[in-house]
Amino acid sequence: MNQTKVIIFDAGTIINFAMNGLLDMLVKLKKDFKGKFIVTEKVKEEAIDRPLTIKRFELEALMIKKLFDENIFELPYDLVKREDMISERNKLLDLLNHTYYAKGEFMKIVHGGGTSSLALSMILSKKGIDNVVAVDERTARMLVENPENLRQLFSQKLHTKVEMKKDISFLKDIRIIRSSELLYLAYKKGLVDLKDHDVLEALLYAAKFKGCSISFEEIEQIKRIG
Secondary structure: OOOOEEEEEOHHHHHHHHHOOOHHHHHHHHHHHOOEEEOOHHHHHHHHHOHHHOHHHHHHHHHHHHHHHOOOEEOOOOOOOHHHHHHHHHHHHHHHOOOEEEOOEEOOOOOHHHHHHHHHHHHHHHOOOEEEEEOOOHHHHHHHHOHHHHHHHHHHHHOOOOEEOOOOHHHHHOOEEOHHHHHHHHHHOOOOOOOOOOHHHHHHHHHHHOOOOOOHHHHHHHHHHO
């Protein structure tokens, strides 16, 4: 069994940390983790390359790029072949965008970055490499954890019948972690410099309001555990 440990980061999770000024916490977590923090090419495009061309997002992109330049984040090609990565991503992208069907057409529900992270997780797992995907976006998480609940959610939002045309239960083997849980880990490991008694609550709400799909109830549960 390969002893390499990997966290695969989706763009939204990295951007969440950047928007909250917490990228230094990822550096500390990487050191404590003693494994690899990996991003796919598509995620790098979404978190660094494209934002660098947009003045509104340029500063955050530069801060994230610094972590990439310092090898805090790495591309996966010492673990997988690039052509295998692209092939698996494209197959999964096509499958997921032809799974949910409503009003006479398939719903395009995923994009390249998030799908590439899930595809990479599947490839690494087949190789026996321990991995988890850091993703904040609700749709991606529900595809993995409860695709039927996602179908019901789509139906409620669209006020119409939504059908599932594909079996995607194989995704359940992918392990998911959110920025909120990474922040909780950092807090428990003493990696947070702020020591105020409300800092855990502040971290969790900061993650939520920058795009992490965590409910108010979950925040209260984590606070009680913490």
